[in-house]
Structure formats: C-alpha cells, structure tokens
Amino acid sequence: MGSSLTERDKKVIWHPYSPQKYAPEPIPVVKGHGSWIFDENGRRYLDAISSWWVTIHGHAHPYIAGKIYRQALELEQVIFAGFTHAPAVNLAEKLLGILPGNFSKIFYSDNGSTAVEVAIKMATQFWWNKGEKKRNRILAFNHSYHGDTFGAMSVSERGLFTLAFHDRLFEVNFVDPPRIGVKQDISSLLEQCVCVIYEPLLQGAGGMNVYDAKALDEFIALCRSHGVICIADEVMTGFGRTGKMFASENCVNKPDIICLSKGLTGGTMAMGVTACSKLIHDAFVTDDKKKTFFHGHSFTANPLSCAAALASLDLFKIENTFQHIGRIVRSHESFAARLAGYRNIKNIRQCGTIIAFEIPDEVSGYTSSIRDVITASGLENGVYLRPLGNTVYLMPPYCMSEEEMERVYEVVLEICTK
Ligand SMILES: Cc1ncc(COP(=O)(O)O)c(C=O)c1O
Structure with missing residues (x-):
C-alpha cells in the first residue's frame, strides 16, 4: 500500500495561511458538486464560505466546465502583448457594459492581489505621467485587507498578516471607514493623495466589518473634490455578494478604478481585472515611451479564464442567479433574528449574502x-466553516438550496451557541 494523499502532501506541500507546526491535516478532496465538497473517504461537506469566497454558482458547474473545455481545444494561452483573442475582447465588452461607473478599459491579471497592484501602480503612474509631483500619499482604511503581495500588503491594515514586513512596506495613511455623522478632518491630506483604496460596504478579511453606503458615498465625493483617484477593491464584494452585482452600485459616486477577481470566473480559474476610466487611461496615451504602463503577467487574459468568466456571466441569466441571491439574503435575515436570541452571539451583521457575528473570547x-474549534466541529457535522479568529461568517455559493442553507444554520447554532 502506498502512502495516503495526506501523508504525501505533508512531505512536499506548504499550504497557505497554515502554521507549519500544528496545522490540522488537510482534507483530501476528490470532487466538488454544487454546494458540496467530497473527500476521498466518502464524506461530504457543505461549502459555507464558497472556498475562500470564490465559488458563486457551485463547484464543478457543467456549463462553465464545458466552456473551458471547448476553449482549451481552440486556444489555451497566448502572449497578450501584441496579440488579442475573442474571449478577452468579449469579456472586456461585457464587463464594461455592467460595471458601475464610466469605465473605458479593462486590464487583465491573475488574482485579487495583482488586480490591486495594477490599480495602485496605474493611479501612481497617472500622476507621474502628468508630471504632478506634490501628490505622494496613498490613503486606505483601518482594518482593510487588499491582498498578500507587497503593494497590496502596504495598503492593508498593519496587523498579524503583515507583521514580518512592516519595514519593507511603503507608507500609507490610514483612516477609519466613514460613518454617518462622523467627520474626519482630512482635507489637507487629500490634497497630497495619489489615490484612496477601499472595500465598498464590507471589509472582508479585516473582520467582516459592514459600513454604511451613504457614508461611503459622501467620502468618495470628498475625495473626488480633492482630485483623489478612487479605487474600489471589489475582489470580494463583486458579482452579487452584497445583493447587487457590484457593491459600488449602492453609491451615487463611482470609483475611477475597480478591482475584480474571486467570483469573476465563477470561482473556477485564476483571474484578476482592473478596470479604469477614460480619464486614467488618457494619461497613458502619449508619444513618450517612458510613460508606458510596464506591467504584465505571463497569463494575462488567459483564454480559459476569459471563457470561464464569460460562462459565469451567462449563468447569472440562465439560472436567474439574482433570485437565488435574494433568497439567501432573506434567509440570512431570518437567521440573524434567530441568532439574536443567544447571549453569547455578539455583533450580528449582514451584507447581502454574507452574515457574520462574534463569539467573545x-x-x-x-x-x-x-x-x-469551530472549523473542526463544522467538519464533523458536514459543514465547512473558516472563521476569522472569533468572527464567524457565512458566505455560501448562490446555488445553496434552502434545505442546505438550513443544515448550515443548524450546525452553526449547534456549535456556536454551546
Ligand atoms: C478585498 C480583497 N482584495 C484582494 C484580495 C486578494 O485576492 P487574492 O487572494 O486573489 O490575491 C482579497 C482576498 O481575500 C480580498 O478580499
């Protein structure tokens, strides 16, 4: 008998966000279907966090799989500097048609962190190309999380994830996410700002902190009045998560740059998108070669990822995805009311298809x-949960049925209210 997959894994693999001394053994997964993940021992788990927030239509969706397969037989990859292809152009046209704001160009990359890197570099070089030197500050929110690469870490909360790198991160000014009636005196700072980056309505990895759309709207208006480029990081909130296609739809004032990933391909293929307005792009339309945007990744606009993203957008129509989103939003609302009856459950909040609360520790x-403890108990009960410390949250795929949702709620109540 050969070693088990878990034993072989242990010898050769370093898993993300996993302590190397005492991390629980990874579960050997063999299959995904709808809201379920199946392991090699015949056990199955409801994926209550959409596999790190990416899976929106369910695992191994045959429609997306078919589109990827057909694309793979035609063109699997081609250099995207000097070449183009229909999946990339079709996807860019589709995204520009639905994005909230006046976006004119789509820049492709590989993941959420790279989408953020591109956005920050674009905004920085926008001013450099214009010869504007007095703007040298970047603004971000306390508790924000924008990814794990150096630029993305720099604009994220200085905390546990960034602890070892603080000396190497570039300086950023952090302010609290806006709140109605709370004025922050930042006008002179804004005059020096290249850009502001924010997770609209909901800060994800920073603790599932929900904040007010109206306050954000006023904040964006203030930034704009000082000429600051507004970057909406919709890597997590994009594609229906907050109840609308994009969280920025809740604001009158739209961003100049928007970052997408995660649900973009229905959670099937790695892909990042940074969309920008004409104003931003115009600063790069010049005879001066030094003003080129020198950024690109080997797999930029990978045709398989583009095909997956197009298929995912099709599914929103074919499967009436927003009806399912509405159903999940309503069932979370009832669940919030149930949770409110337990004294050890604190700070219950909901943003669309995401519900979160704290267990005091x-x-x-x-x-x-x-x-x-919660992850282990959830797994024993056939539900995959991955709290952010003592913040428990649910972010299900939109295909999760009423019965499956109820099972998740029951397990959460069972293990979190003891
Ligand atoms: C708001 C936000 N931005 C960026 C990222 C980074 O995305 P990725 O993990 O694909 O690099 C994440 C990941 O959770 C995120 O939530």
Missing part, C-alpha cells in the same frame, strides 16, 4: 483559538 481577532 479572551483573545479576539485572528489568533483566537475559537476558529480551529
């Missing part, structure tokens, strides 16, 4: 050991 935040 001596150590709050990411290092709380509540997380491991």
Whole structure:
C-alpha cells in the first residue's frame, strides 16, 4: 500500500495561511458538486464560505466546465502583448457594459492581489505621467485587507498578516471607514493623495466589518473634490455578494478604478481585472515611451479564464442567479433574528449574502483559538466553516438550496451557541 494523499502532501506541500507546526491535516478532496465538497473517504461537506469566497454558482458547474473545455481545444494561452483573442475582447465588452461607473478599459491579471497592484501602480503612474509631483500619499482604511503581495500588503491594515514586513512596506495613511455623522478632518491630506483604496460596504478579511453606503458615498465625493483617484477593491464584494452585482452600485459616486477577481470566473480559474476610466487611461496615451504602463503577467487574459468568466456571466441569466441571491439574503435575515436570541452571539451583521457575528473570547481577532474549534466541529457535522479568529461568517455559493442553507444554520447554532 502506498502512502495516503495526506501523508504525501505533508512531505512536499506548504499550504497557505497554515502554521507549519500544528496545522490540522488537510482534507483530501476528490470532487466538488454544487454546494458540496467530497473527500476521498466518502464524506461530504457543505461549502459555507464558497472556498475562500470564490465559488458563486457551485463547484464543478457543467456549463462553465464545458466552456473551458471547448476553449482549451481552440486556444489555451497566448502572449497578450501584441496579440488579442475573442474571449478577452468579449469579456472586456461585457464587463464594461455592467460595471458601475464610466469605465473605458479593462486590464487583465491573475488574482485579487495583482488586480490591486495594477490599480495602485496605474493611479501612481497617472500622476507621474502628468508630471504632478506634490501628490505622494496613498490613503486606505483601518482594518482593510487588499491582498498578500507587497503593494497590496502596504495598503492593508498593519496587523498579524503583515507583521514580518512592516519595514519593507511603503507608507500609507490610514483612516477609519466613514460613518454617518462622523467627520474626519482630512482635507489637507487629500490634497497630497495619489489615490484612496477601499472595500465598498464590507471589509472582508479585516473582520467582516459592514459600513454604511451613504457614508461611503459622501467620502468618495470628498475625495473626488480633492482630485483623489478612487479605487474600489471589489475582489470580494463583486458579482452579487452584497445583493447587487457590484457593491459600488449602492453609491451615487463611482470609483475611477475597480478591482475584480474571486467570483469573476465563477470561482473556477485564476483571474484578476482592473478596470479604469477614460480619464486614467488618457494619461497613458502619449508619444513618450517612458510613460508606458510596464506591467504584465505571463497569463494575462488567459483564454480559459476569459471563457470561464464569460460562462459565469451567462449563468447569472440562465439560472436567474439574482433570485437565488435574494433568497439567501432573506434567509440570512431570518437567521440573524434567530441568532439574536443567544447571549453569547455578539455583533450580528449582514451584507447581502454574507452574515457574520462574534463569539467573545479572551483573545479576539485572528489568533483566537475559537476558529480551529469551530472549523473542526463544522467538519464533523458536514459543514465547512473558516472563521476569522472569533468572527464567524457565512458566505455560501448562490446555488445553496434552502434545505442546505438550513443544515448550515443548524450546525452553526449547534456549535456556536454551546
Ligand atoms: C478585498 C480583497 N482584495 C484582494 C484580495 C486578494 O485576492 P487574492 O487572494 O486573489 O490575491 C482579497 C482576498 O481575500 C480580498 O478580499
């Protein structure tokens, strides 16, 4: 008998966000279907967090799989500097048709962090190309999370994830996410700002903090009045998560740049998108070669990823996805009311298809050991949960049925209210 997959894995693989000394053994997965993940021992788990927030139509969706397969037989990859292809152009046209704001160009990359890197570089070079030197500050929100590469870490909260790198991150000014009636005196700072980056309505990895759309709207208006480029990081909130296709739809004032990934391909293929307005792009239309945007990744606009993203957008229509989103939003609302009856459940909040709450612990935040206990108990009960420390949240794929949702709620109540 050969070694098990888990034993072989242990010898050769370093998993993300996993302590190397005491991390629980990874579950050997063999199959996904709809809201379910199946392991090699015949056990199955409801994926209550959409596999790190990416799976929106369900696992191994045959429609998306078919489109990827057919695309793979035609063109699997081609250099995207100097070449183009129909999947990339079709997807760009489709995205520009639905994005909230006046976007004129789509820049492709590979993941959420690269979408953010591109956005920050674009905004920075916009001013450099214009010869504007007095703007040298970047603004971001306390508790924000924008990814794990150096630029993305720099604009994220200085916390546990970034601890080892603080000396190497570029300086950023952090302010609290806006709140109605709370004025922050930042006008002189804004005059020096290249850009502001924000996760609209909901800060994800920073603790599932929901904040007000109206306050954000006023904040964007203020930034704009000082000429600051507004970057909406919709890597998590995009594609229906907050109840609308994009969270920025909740604001009158739209961003100049928007970052997408995760649900973009229905959660099937790695892909990032950074869309920008004409104003931004115009600063790069010049005879001066030094003003070129020197950024690109080997797999930029990978045709398989484009085909997957197009298929995912089709599914929103074919499967009436927004009806399912509405159903999940309503069932979370009822669940919030049920949760409110338990004294050890605190700070219940909901943003569209995402519901979160805290279980008080001596150590709050990411290092709380509540997380491991809940993940383990959830798995024993056939539900995959991955709290952010003592913050428990649900972010299901939109295909999760009423019965499956109810099963998730029951398990959460069972293990979180003890
Ligand atoms: C708002 C936001 N931006 C960026 C990222 C980084 O995306 P990726 O993990 O694909 O690099 C994430 C990941 O969770 C995110 O939530």
